[in-house]
Amino acid sequence: MTPLRQKMIDLMVLKGYSPKTQKSYLYSVEKVARHFGRSPDSIDVGELESYFLYLLTEKRMASASVRLIVNGMRFLNNQVLQRPARDFLVRYPKRAQRIPELLTRDEVHRILSHTRNLKHHTLLATCYAAGLRVSELVHLRVRDIDSARELVHIRAGKGNKDREVILPESLLLLLRRYWQFYRPMVALFYGQDPRKPLDAGTVGKIFTRAKAAAGIDKQGGVHSLRHAYATHQLEAGMPTFKLQRLLGHTDMKSTLRYVHWLPSYQNRGKLGMDLLCWSEASS
Numbered sequence: 651m652t653p654l655r656q657k658m659i660d661l662m663v664l665k666g667y668s669p670k671t672q673k674s675y676l677y678s679v680e681k682v683a684r685h686f687g688r689s690p691d692s693i694d695v696g697e698l699e700s701y702f703l704y705l706l707t708e709k710r711m712a713s714a715s716v717r718l719i720v721n722g723m724r725f726l727n728n729q730v731l732q733r734p735a736r737d738f739l740v741r742y743p744k745r746a747q748r749i750p751e752l753l754t755r756d757e758v759h760r761i762l763s764h765t766r767n768l769k770h771h772t773l774l775a776t777c778y779a780a781g782l783r784v785s786e787l788v789h790l791r792v793r794d795i796d797s798a799r800e801l802v803h804i805r806a807g808k809g810n811k812d813r814e815v816i817l818p819e820s821l822l823l824l825l826r827r828y829w830q831f832y833r834p835m836v837a838l839f840y841g842q843d844p845r846k847p848l849d850a851g852t853v854g855k856i857f858t859r860a861k862a863a864a865g866i867d868k869q870g871g872v873h874s875l876r877h878a879y880a881t882h883q884l885e886a887g888m889p890t891f892k893l894q895r896l897l898g899h900t901d902m903k904s905t906l907r908y909v910h911w912l913p914s915y916q917n918r919g920k921l922g923m924d925l926l927c928w929s930e931a932s933s
Contacts, residue, residue: 652689654689654690654691654730655676655679657694657731658675658676658725658726659672659676659732661729661730662675662725665729666809666810667810668806668808668810672831674718674722675721675722675725675726676722676772677722677725678718678719678721678722678723679722679723681719681901682698682701682719682723684721685701686701686766688728690700690723691726691731693723694738695737695738695739697742698723699740699741699742702716702719702720702740702741702742702743705719706743713743713745714745715918716742716743717742717743717745720740720742723738723740723798724738729921750830750869750870750874750877750911750913751869751870751874752874752877752878752881752911753866753868753870753874753875753877753878754878754881755878757864757866757868758778758875758878758882760864760865760866761774761857761860761861761864762774762775762778762860763864764860764863764864765856765863766894768827768828768831768832769828769831769832769839770856770860771824772824772825772827772828773837773839773848773853773856774856774857774860774872774875775803775821775824776790776821776825776838776839777853777872777875777876778875778878778879779818779820779821779879780802780815780816780817780821780879781815781876781879781880781883781896782804782815783807783808783852783873783876784853784854784872784873785807785808785850786804786807786808787839787853788837788839788847788848788849788850788853789805789806789837790802790804790837790838790839790847791805791836791837791838792829792834792836792837792838792927794836795817795822795825795836795838796814796817796920797817797822797826799818800814800816800819800822801814801815801816801817802814802816802817802897807898808898809898809900811898811900813894813895813896813898816896825838853872854871856872857871857872857874857875858871858872861889876897877908880893880897880905880908880910881911881912883896883906884909884912885912890902890905890906890909891903893908
């Protein structure tokens with residue numbers, strides 16, 4: 651391992667970057683170094699822009715993948731090498747501002763109703779009712795369900811931040827039923843090995859199958875349930891500052907995009923979670 655790579659790893663650890671972010675930044679820098687055949691600290695802005703153009707036009711790489719490489723190289727230049735930010739003014743494709751195909755409450759209900767397995771039903775219901783990212787969902791532990799205070803504790807969410815979200819009574823009842831049947835000990839939603847959490851990719855497949863069974867052809871993966879939670883809470887009248895806290899957003903701009911997605915946004919009272927109920931007929 652080169653001293654530069656070790657320095658980059660050490661700095662990401664000190665800054666509390668998630669293992670996923672560390673892996674993607676290291677991969678990005680390695681990719682640039684392999685392309686040029688030399689140390690990444692010797693590559694200038696002009697060369698990087700030419701490389702990005704090559705990736706977009708000849709390699710047909712998605713713009714999101716190019717932005718990931720940009721972020722990795724920016725971290726190297728600004729944080730590891732401590733070069734002025736003005737020295738890393740590269741042109742690259744910006745993120746497209748598209749409105750996703752939002753799920754209605756009826757569609758969420760249909761998806762949950764077509765999840766025939768109690769474990770899978772509870773998994774998706776928890777994702778929706780607590781507005782979780784899939785990485786937060788799979789890392790939930792049994793001890794994170796605080797029934798006395800009616801809260802769900804999210805440990806080391808995005809940005810390595812802890813937070814608490816509201817635990818609806820209907821979800822608590824569903825989780826109790828799930829626990830009685832599956833008896834999880836540590837990981838709330840475990841895979842084949844009861845000691846290890848379910849893989850995030852498996853959650854995505856469960857959602858995709860349920861959505862197809864429900865006859866819903868809208869685009870979007872399991873993260874659609876988090877979008878649905880946010881938009882449904884706003885439609886029910888939740889203030890944006892409260893939604894920001896529940897979603898774990900550092901920047902209010904991330905929360906306000908949901909307002910932008912809801913042109914008919916207005917206060918409509920409290921959102922019910924009755925659609926979470928598990929039916930014996932589904933088993």
